[in-house]
Amino acid sequence: MAAGGRAPELRVLLCLGALLARWVTAGLEAVVIGEVHENVTLQCGNISGSSVLVTWYRNDSEPVFLLSSNSSLPPAGPRYSLVNTSSLYIRDLSLQDEGNYTCQEVLSDTRSFPVWLQVAGGPYQIEVNISTTGALPNGTLYAAKGSQVDFSCTSSARPSPTIEWWFQAYSNPELFEKNLTVNNFTLMGMSQNLQGNYTCLATNPLSRRQRKVTTELLVYSPPPSPPQCSAETSPESPALQLICRWDGGYPDPDFLWTAEPGGVIVGDSKLGLEVLNESQLSDGKKFRCVGNHIVGPESGASCAVQIRSPTLLTEPMKTCFVGGNVTLTCQVSGAYPLAKIQWLRNLTQPEAVIQPNSRYLITQNGQSSTLTILNCSQDLHEGYYVCRAENPVGVRGVDIWLSVKEPVNIGGILGTIISLLLLGLATISGLMLYYSPAFCWKGSTFRGRDMGDVMVLVDSEEEEEEEEEEKEDAAEEEEEETHEREELPKEVRKHGHIHRVTALVNGNLEQMGNGLWDLQEDNSEQQSDIVQEDDRPI
Numbered sequence: 150m151a152a153g154g155r156a157p158e159l160r161v162l163l164c165l166g167a168l169l170a171r172w173v174t175a176g177l178e179a180v181v182i183g184e185v186h187e188n189v190t191l192q193c194g195n196i197s198g199s200s201v202l203v204t205w206y207r208n209d210s211e212p213v214f215l216l217s218s219n220s221s222l223p224p225a226g227p228r229y230s231l232v233n234t235s236s237l238y239i240r241d242l243s244l245q246d247e248g249n250y251t252c253q254e255v256l257s258d259t260r261s262f263p264v265w266l267q268v269a270g271g272p273y274q275i276e277v278n279i280s281t282t283g284a285l286p287n288g289t290l291y292a293a294k295g296s297q298v299d300f301s302c303t304s305s306a307r308p309s310p311t312i313e314w315w316f317q318a319y320s321n322p323e324l325f326e327k328n329l330t331v332n333n334f335t336l337m338g339m340s341q342n343l344q345g346n347y348t349c350l351a352t353n354p355l356s357r358r359q360r361k362v363t364t365e366l367l368v369y370s371p372p373p374s375p376p377q378c379s380a381e382t383s384p385e386s387p388a389l390q391l392i393c394r395w396d397g398g399y400p401d402p403d404f405l406w407t408a409e410p411g412g413v414i415v416g417d418s419k420l421g422l423e424v425l426n427e428s429q430l431s432d433g434k435k436f437r438c439v440g441n442h443i444v445g446p447e448s449g450a451s452c453a454v455q456i457r458s459p460t461l462l463t464e465p466m467k468t469c470f471v472g473g474n475v476t477l478t479c480q481v482s483g484a485y486p487l488a489k490i491q492w493l494r495n496l497t498q499p500e501a502v503i504q505p506n507s508r509y510l511i512t513q514n515g516q517s518s519t520l521t522i523l524n525c526s527q528d529l530h531e532g533y534y535v536c537r538a539e540n541p542v543g544v545r546g547v548d549i550w551l552s553v554k555e556p557v558n559i560g561g562i563l564g565t566i567i568s569l570l571l572l573g574l575a576t577i578s579g580l581m582l583y584y585s586p587a588f589c590w591k592g593s594t595f596r597g598r599d600m601g602d603v604m605v606l607v608d609s610e611e612e613e614e615e616e617e618e619e620k621e622d623a624a625e626e627e628e629e630e631t632h633e634r635e636e637l638p639k640e641v642r643k644h645g646h647i648h649r650v651t652a653l654v655n656g657n658l659e660q661m662g663n664g665l666w667d668l669q670e671d672n673s674e675q676q677s678d679i680v681q682e683d684d685r686p687i
């Protein structure tokens with residue numbers, strides 16, 4: 150406008166010099182821009198303050214008188230008034246006021262000054278439409294990562310506005326190289342760095358008036374992999390902690406833990422952590438975690454854990470020579486969460502947990518623990534050792550009998566005699582069984598002399614309900630060659646629990662039912678003897 154204003158000024162001087170009555174030619178008129186509902190002043194040429202007669206016309210098809218400085222002529226309407234003796238002041242503009250105006254001044258001669266009034270309106274209301282996945286309760290829009298989003302912006306103005314889109318990313322403020330001067334555009338494959346504020350800016354080309362609407366758009370993504378469930382022993386208490394992890398999504402998902410079957414709700418949280426106390430736990434109980442993400446699967450994604458009390462596997466007895474070393478092994482299986490394994494001495498005594506020291510070495514490898522007793526002594530070391538495994542679901546304990554012997558084997562001779570006696574007894578029992586097979590149901594078995602030596606205790610403890618004290622027998626045998634002593638304690642009571650212990654002999658256990666053993670030897674000779682004895686070894 151500054152450059153445009155200079156040209157008519159030069160022309161004025163030229164025209165005056167040439168004494169031209171009308172110096173107005175096309176393109177030389179002043180252009181004034183007003184806005185709807187605003188007021189505007191149209192100046193009459195470059196006259197200021199001179200007391201001449203000025204008349205304003207509106208030139209459309211034919212000139213229409215508006216107002217004159219001759220106060221005896223009233224103005225054409227109340228909106229018109231004269232300011233600074235020659236300027237036309239129009240209040241409360243409307244679009245109809247747009248047009249060409251002429252001011253005529255009568256001095257020595259008559260001169261006309263045209264003024265082109267342009268009236269701009271708006272931009273008015275901006276309509277922004279963003280096709281997204283959804284809107285949050287607070288109105289913020291979100292789109293799923295990878296989706297396509299269409300943006301459109303419309304606004305009305307007179308003359309029609311220029312529309313420009315402008316993006317402010319949270320991360321990278323200069324993502325759009327330049328502002329997009331389009332009404333509509335589409336973003337394919339939304340990504341995290343397209344999250345931010347999208348501003349639609351409408352500009353009136355005449356008045357330069359602007360209006361904008363800023364829309365915040367979040368780009369959400371569900372976690373890439375399925376949720377992971379786990380259970381842990383709570384660090385501070387013996388409680389159980391259920392942990393559900395479903396990472397990598399934005400925003401964070403919600404978690405719901407339920408107990409199965411039945412779907413009883415255990416907890417509902419943003420963290421996916423639930424602490425369960427003892428009353429809510431039982432062996433084999435299953436818990437399910439359902440993760441819900443705003444742009445994740447509709448029914449959520451789930452995982453489950455099954456909690457289990459520990460099961461113990463250990464040798465029932467061990468022998469150590471005086472001054473020697475012996476290693477007791479205890480293998481825990483099935484425990485979930487992982488069990489804490491401890492070694493104890495004789496449960497009837499105060500439950501002193503064996504601490505590793507110069508005489509006891511304890512090593513744990515996964516869910517297997519070994520206790521090594523160094524420098525065995527009969528007084529100190531002979532007796533029961535207890536391997537105890539505990540997790541929040543349950544506690545199990547199994548006895549291991551350790552006998553400490555003199556290296557010179559006097560007992561071996563005695564053992565031979567006992568073996569022979571037992572063999573005799575076995576033969577008699579075998580005969581009895583031959584005539585009365587049902588007898589074998591009463592008790593346990595006697596192991597054949599020439600059977601293998603591997604004996605493994607399998608602890609298959611049942612719950613406390615099984616309170617009836619039923620003492621089952623142990624088959625035992627001493628073998629001179631190995632000087633090994635083995636025993637089969639069938640049930641041992643401790644902690645008020647009953648441990649039913651079954652023995653696997655020679656790995657040849659084919660069948661087991663109600664304590665009945667079918668032992669099959671290679672020569673297919675079936676041998677089944679009954680010995681009623683105390684738990685105590687010889």
Ligand SMILES: *[C@@H]1O[C@H](CO)[C@@H](O)[C@H](O)[C@H]1NC(C)=O
Nearest residue numbers: 186187188189239240241242
């Ligand atoms: C226009 O002029 C009138 C009276 O002179 C005044 O009341 C009004 O506020 C003005 N409007 C604007 C937008 O300046």
Ligand SMILES: *[C@@H]1O[C@H](CO)[C@@H](O)[C@H](O)[C@H]1NC(C)=O
Nearest residue numbers: 154157158161194195196197
């Ligand atoms: C009007 O004339 C004066 C001097 O007479 C000059 O300073 C001024 O710039 C002129 N204005 C216009 C709009 O031509």
Ligand SMILES: *[C@@H]1O[C@H](CO)[C@@H](O)[C@H](O)[C@H]1NC(C)=O
Nearest residue numbers: 206207208212249251261263
């Ligand atoms: C506008 O009207 C005036 C007065 O009648 C006349 O002198 C002038 O030529 C007209 N101008 C245009 C551009 O029509």
Ligand SMILES: *[C@@H]1O[C@H](CO)[C@@H](O)[C@H](O)[C@H]1NC(C)=O
Nearest residue numbers: 202217218219220221222255
């Ligand atoms: C003002 O207008 C009146 C009525 O039309 C007229 O009589 C009078 O001469 C005019 N005055 C001037 C100074 O032109």
Ligand SMILES: *[C@@H]1O[C@H](CO)[C@@H](O)[C@H](O)[C@H]1NC(C)=O
Nearest residue numbers: 190191197232233234236238
């Ligand atoms: C009248 O003239 C004075 C000085 O030239 C100026 O400041 C003022 O804005 C003018 N008034 C109008 C309504 O144009």
Ligand SMILES: *[C@@H]1O[C@H](CO)[C@@H](O)[C@H](O)[C@H]1NC(C)=O
Nearest residue numbers: 175176178209247248249265
């Ligand atoms: C005003 O005059 C100019 C030329 O002088 C013309 O281009 C324009 O269309 C006119 N405006 C109106 C509203 O008649």
Ligand SMILES: *[C@@H]1O[C@H](CO)[C@@H](O)[C@H](O)[C@H]1NC(C)=O
Nearest residue numbers: 285286287288289365367400
């Ligand atoms: C709306 O809520 C979302 C998520 O809680 C938040 O990120 C966003 O800033 C909120 N927007 C407004 C305008 O409060």
Ligand SMILES: *[C@@H]1O[C@H](CO)[C@@H](O)[C@H](O)[C@H]1NC(C)=O
Nearest residue numbers: 317318319320345346363365
């Ligand atoms: C986006 O807009 C909201 C409010 O409209 C503001 O709080 C936020 O700071 C803006 N973000 C950016 C990156 O400009």
Ligand SMILES: *[C@@H]1O[C@H](CO)[C@@H](O)[C@H](O)[C@H]1NC(C)=O
Nearest residue numbers: 313314315325326327328350
């Ligand atoms: C885009 O438009 C905004 C608002 O008018 C402006 O602040 C910004 O500088 C523009 N950016 C570019 C790259 O033109």
Ligand SMILES: *[C@@H]1O[C@H](CO)[C@@H](O)[C@H](O)[C@H]1NC(C)=O
Nearest residue numbers: 388415424425426427428429
């Ligand atoms: C164990 O949890 C149940 C249910 O949440 C509650 O009623 C009970 O009081 C809790 N018991 C203890 C010892 O915290």
Ligand SMILES: *[C@@H]1O[C@H](CO)[C@@H](O)[C@H](O)[C@H]1NC(C)=O
Nearest residue numbers: 472473474475521522523524
């Ligand atoms: C018992 O173990 C200790 C330590 O490992 C070792 O020094 C010692 O020789 C072992 N004793 C026998 C009899 O093997």
Ligand SMILES: *[C@@H]1O[C@H](CO)[C@@H](O)[C@H](O)[C@H]1NC(C)=O
Nearest residue numbers: 494495496497498532533534
């Ligand atoms: C446990 O220790 C007590 C006292 O030392 C003893 O009387 C009892 O026989 C021991 N029991 C077992 C099973 O070793």
